[in-house]
Amino acid sequence: MPNYIPAAKPAAALIVVDVQRDFMTGGALAVPLADEKLPAPEGILPRVNGLMxxxxYARVVLTQDFHPAGHCSFASTLGVPLYAKGKTAAGRGQVAWPDHCVAGTAGAEFHPGLYARYANAIIRKGVNPAYDSYSGFADDGGEQTGLAGYLQSAGITAVDVAGIATDFCVKATALHAHENGFATRVLLGACAGVAAAGIEEAIAELRAAGVVVIE
Ligand SMILES: [Zn+2]
Structure with missing residues (x-):
């Protein structure tokens, strides 16, 4: 049975999550298979650009991880080893990532190969030093980024999600899109993830929540 369901255009938007230098080859938090030098399906950039x-799509939105120095998601701030679980000052459990996507640094920029000129809006996330924000809609403290309102005011009813990383920010953004009432799909072929096991878990979680995952 084919699992491709055409989006309800023109009321559909594409959200491209965190296609930034620090998440690509050579970056501080490089995600496997995100590199533009690899041909699709190994590299996602040609597919993301093709979609954009x-x-x-009626709207194309880029999210941009954009942290202040000393952000609560950095191992250097949490004082625990890389990738261990620490606790933020606000008392939240937090995975300890390398310093990444620091505002004003090259690593926070979109990948130069990304067709950013096709974007209608850029949503920066993780800007509050006290809260992380895997989701492009709201941070861990519940503060909205404005993305839901932007899409709703544009008459958008359906959302496709692509980008990096499948098992973290793509998943969180898609779950919040669904919670905000958008018919939501994750386009796996245009996503790159951190770990195979995590990707499988993410797919199961997304499907259980009602998000359509397209292989
Ligand atoms: Zn981050």
Whole structure:
């Protein structure tokens, strides 16, 4: 049975999550298979660009992880080893990542190969030093980024999600899109994830929540 369901265009938007230098090859938090030098399906950039330029979406939104120095998601701030679980000053459990996507640094920039000119809006997330924000809609403290309102005011009813990383920010953004009432799909072929096991878990969690995951 084919699992491809055409999006309800033109009321559909594409959200491209965190296609930034620090998440690509050579970056501080490089995600496997995100590199533009690899041909699709190994590298996601050609597919993401194709969707942005020719996907027929009414709106294209880029999210951008954009942390202040000393952000609560950094191992250097939490004082625990990389990738261990620490606790933020606000008392939240937090995975300890390398310093990444620090505002004003090259690592926070979009990948130069990304067709950013096709974007209608850029949503920066993780800007509050006290809270992380895997989701493009709201941070861990519940503060909205404005993305839901932006899409709703544009008459958007359906959302496709692509980008990095499948098992973290893509998942969180898709779950919040669904919670905000958008018919939500994750386009796996245009996503890159951190770990195979985590990706499988993310797919199961997304499907259980009602998000359509397209292989
Ligand atoms: Zn981050």
């Amino acid at each position: 330029a020719g996907g027929g």
